[in-house]
Amino acid sequence: MDTISQVLEVFLNNPNESISGQYISEKLSISRNAVWKAIEQLRKNDYIFESQTNKGYQLVKIPNKIDRYYLSIKLQNLCTEIIVQEKIESTNKLLKELADNGQADKTIIIAKEQSSGRGRLGRAWDSQEGGLWFSLLLRPDLPMEDLSLITLTMAAAVREGISSYTDLDVKIKWPNDILFNGKKLVGILTEVKGDMDRVEYIVVGIGVNVLNAIKDDLAVKATSLKDVAKSDILINDLLVFIVTSINHYYNEFVLGKTSEILTLNKIHSAIIGKEVEVSGIKGTEKGIAQDILQDGSLSIKVGSTTKKMVSGDVSLSSWY
Numbered sequence: 001m002d003t004i005s006q007v008l009e010v011f012l013n014n015p016n017e018s019i020s021g022q023y024i025s026e027k028l029s030i031s032r033n034a035v036w037k038a039i040e041q042l043r044k045n046d047y048i049f050e051s052q053t054n055k056g057y058q059l060v061k062i063p064n065k066i067d068r069y070y071l072s073i074k075l076q077n078l079c080t081e082i083i084v085q086e087k088i089e090s091t092n093k094l095l096k097e098l099a100d101n102g103q104a105d106k107t108i109i110i111a112k113e114q115s116s117g118r119g120r121l122g123r124a125w126d127s128q129e130g131g132l133w134f135s136l137l138l139r140p141d142l143p144m145e146d147l148s149l150i151t152l153t154m155a156a157a158v159r160e161g162i163s164s165y166t167d168l169d170v171k172i173k174w175p176n177d178i179l180f181n182g183k184k185l186v187g188i189l190t191e192v193k194g195d196m197d198r199v200e201y202i203v204v205g206i207g208v209n210v211l212n213a214i215k216d217d218l219a220v221k222a223t224s225l226k227d228v229a230k231s232d233i234l235i236n237d238l239l240v241f242i243v244t245s246i247n248h249y250y251n252e253f254v255l256g257k258t259s260e261i262l263t264l265n266k267i268h269s270a271i272i273g274k275e276v277e278v279s280g281i282k283g284t285e286k287g288i289a290q291d292i293l294q295d296g297s298l299s300i301k302v303g304s305t306t307k308k309m310v311s312g313d314v315s316l317s318s319w320y
């Protein structure tokens with residue numbers, strides 16, 4: 001962790017207290033000048049400190065925007081490297097490039113803004129400032145055939161992270177969306193590289209609408225947490241909740257413990273029991289969504305037959 005994050009950590013560990021430069025300098029074995037420089041840097045990043053002669057500094061406000069120093073502390077036990085970018089094309093794109101060059105398992109890239117955010121099948125993902133746009137690099141020691149539940153694992157984890165932070169009843173729209181009141185709050189894009197016998201890496205990209213506005217043309221189908229949450233959302237803390245939850249369910253997934261993941265996808269499903277239209281690579285089917293099967297596919301009842309959909313886009317009948 002860099003010096004600035006270390007200084008910040010001292011303040012976070014002593015909330016609502018005035019701390020002297022001398023104390024921090026001794027605790028971290030750095031000069032008083034280095035402490036002062038760190039505080040100035042944090043101030044430039046919109047942290048607010050009050051300073052009182054003879055008493056020291058008190059941290060009174062943490063900025064509510066993606067912050068590299070705060071995240072370096074809070075994600076240090078969950079991620080191997082934490083990369084925070086201002087504006088890039090796409091966190092998935094950059095992380096895949098790094099992964100091809102040997103980047104470590106459990107690296108996270110977070111961007112404040114994406115100029116070319118991507119959804120599935122090359123679709124565009126609107127990624128203005130204020131949202132949570134991040135990707136995780138995973139290198140499980142598994143064959144390709146064991147990956148069928150990876151997106152559902154992420155969906156269950158992200159749903160739980162958001163729900164436990166906000167207390168909102170958010171739901172999963174198979175296979176990769178999280179909705180609130182039927183509107184899309186989160187999209188998940190899972191990209192995999194490897195051969196049949198061995199996965200080289202997975203890059204999971206997650207986009208959460210948090211403090212960003214929703215563009216007019218998406219407003220019928222999409223929503224942002226700032227418009228629906230009961231209280232203020234602190235974006236860095238929300239990310240920590242989500243990554244903590246991902247870490248938990250990903251560990252279960254790697255051990256093959258997938259029954260809870262499947263159960264969560266079913267009990268929090270936005271579509272089971274409802275009339276849906278599913279368009280997959282083999283065509284479109286209309287029917288009642290019935291179940292999520294062991295391999296992660298969706299079964300739907302079409303007339304008197306049951307069809308199994310392996311992937312696809314689901315629309316609820318209320319939308320068409």
Ligand code: BT5
Pocket residue numbers: 089090091092093114116117118119120121123124125126127132133134135176177184185186187188189204205206207208209218221222223
């Ligand atoms: C997804 O695709 O939902 C996956 C989105 C993944 C985005 C993350 S952000 C971090 C990482 N880096 C990336 O470049 N991507 C990932 P799909 O199921 O294909 O849905 C795409 C559709 O969602 C679009 O065609 C729009 O209709 C809609 N959409 C676009 N931007 C949206 C937004 N901000 N909120 C809600 N819906 C949106």
